[in-house]
Amino acid sequence: MSLRVGVIGGGQLARMMIAPAVELGVELRVLAEDEGMAASLAATAVGDYRDAAAVLAFAHDVDVVTFDHEHVPQPVLRALVDAGVAVHPGPDALQFAQDKIAMRTRLAELGAPQPDWAAVTGTDQLQEFLDAHGGRAVVKTPRGGYDGKGVRVVSRAEEAVDWFTALAEDANGGALLVEELVDFTRELAQQVARRPSGEVRAYPVVETVQRGGVCAEVIAPAPHASERLVEVAARIGVGIAEGLGVTGMLAVELFETTDDRLLVNELAMRPHNSGHWSQDGAVTGQFEQHLRAVLDLPLGDPAALAPWSVMVNILGGPTRGSLSERFAGAMAEHPEAKIHTYGKQPRPGRKVGHVNTVGDDLDDVTYQARAAAAHFDG
């Protein structure tokens, strides 16, 4: 009998669990939102993840339920737990990924380093925060944001009036999260795997390069990272995984500040774009690690296979034709590139694939990944 993992959501993160599931010999079952999703090969059901009955029916004969995204409502998660289904990460942890104000509040309790922040329920409070932080700040909707959506840099409180109005009925009573604009030199990401019985493994801290609020490139490990930085990042990641009771993969997005501090930017309780490099660059890729973690199996070695790994996203994809029509050019010029595509229709700004490269020379590894990915543009 195979172990059976049920994944709610049929996007590319679910899709990228298929390969390690097949290799290990784990049966992956996906509840997809629709036909023809990225993970359709493993889709055993199509249904609405907000529909408790549909989710319960999907979950009734799997060993554990996990997720392609963090949007499954708490009542649905609780219904699963009440029905005796193993859910990883569980609702108690996921609430902190679903609500950025809850996350900031809990991280503060844990003593994790964060930007200054406040929950503000109106323009007066927001203006107060702005005045106290140099006149500019980042406003975020507590729920539903991703890839730069639900995030706005403002210098006047009025710029968030529409969000206050829209959120008046929200669980946070209309509060928005406001955060100081951190003076950072770069963005990092720390991934940690944690299994229900407690074992934790930290991946090497990586540098992430964002463009337009979307992850564009990842370099693993983060270049010029001191031993202290590597240790501090891992300690922050492990502390959050344990403090929030995360099971499965956790990604902690970090700012490295001009005064050498690390501050927590965002969390994701699932495999994450900042860890795609590990598919080809680590002994245990994040998708295999996530399966092991949620099944409460011993975790794999997260060590890198080579001095450098670089991941470059394919954003948007070809304006004409399909991704596979670009294989020949990319492969001919970059035989060392690992090309990943997600079975999604190209569309401006959409993540439709990525390229990983590994090697000894960072300049070369970076060049190969960028140049191979560029074959899929335009």
Add this chain to the structure above:
Amino acid sequence: MSLRVGVIGGGQLARMMIAPAVELGVELRVLAEDEGMAASLAATAVGDYRDAAAVLAFAHDVDVVTFDHEHVPQPVLRALVDAGVAVHPGPDALQFAQDKIAMRTRLAELGAPQPDWAAVTGTDQLQEFLDAHGGRAVVKTPRGGYDGKGVRVVSRAEEAVDWFTALAEDANGGALLVEELVDFTRELAQQVARRPSGEVRAYPVVETVQRGGVCAEVIAPAPHASERLVEVAARIGVGIAEGLGVTGMLAVELFETTDDRLLVNELAMRPHNSGHWSQDGAVTGQFEQHLRAVLDLPLGDPAALAPWSVMVNILGGPTRGSLSERFAGAMAEHPEAKIHTYGKQPRPGRKVGHVNTVGDDLDDVTYQARAAAAHFDG
């Protein structure tokens, strides 16, 4: 539109094409012999590969047909080609993998180094060969043998009488292949990928360790291999791929003799057990490479990711319970091991999975692979 590869046969080789197909974004469709085969996740049809109508129906809307095994009869292969289907490897190449006498004859024409051999149609001819080669030799049925089946070491011609009788109606007119017993120090395997438009890539030559006629372990690259040996092995592999017109992956099993020659033992025109190490140990694993080759896409870099890779087969598997019940022990003790299982029922001697490890120290890499695989025994 995705590229579509149709695989005839639903065994573990087809299964192991699934992961790279999903990662690249190639649609894999499998014609399986039965429900519940190793590659069932990708099975789009169940049917008899000897039935031309079933195979043609399966093949009508794929970009290329390839194989999990070499047993599809020539008339079926020809019917595909006649219908305009791209078939790789094609029937002209596959005939040499299907008939060992045809293979020996053609390799002789190509000047590839081989053991002494003869096609013998009766006990008198066989005895003559035995007398000329020290009184012992290897007798093989020309067709249908694998993993030590259809192979017999004899010292008297009478020991092959049953085979002569059984093969009287065979395409070779009842001939058996007889080969000298080679005085070899070890067995090696050379893999080569070749695409229809001609590009060829040679993998590092590996050492294979057989037990009871079945591959038990593979070490990549072959230890203590001189530069000359590496070159000669690659030259033999490339020469055969080109000489026989092989497309896709070719494995050439070789004897290294006590007098430092390499002699061709067997051929396989598909991904091969001797290349499973490449899934985790090479930039481009053999299953991805096979897909690229049969699609006539540029080939990937076959270089090793680490100084040493070791593959140990899981033969038979647990006598009690399932393979996945052994995950916890194997993973806890060997976090660096890459465990592969094939979704097959354990049965004595059956290949049900393998373990790959990579690293800098051959002793350690070998120990970890063997010890992790041993968790699945007994």
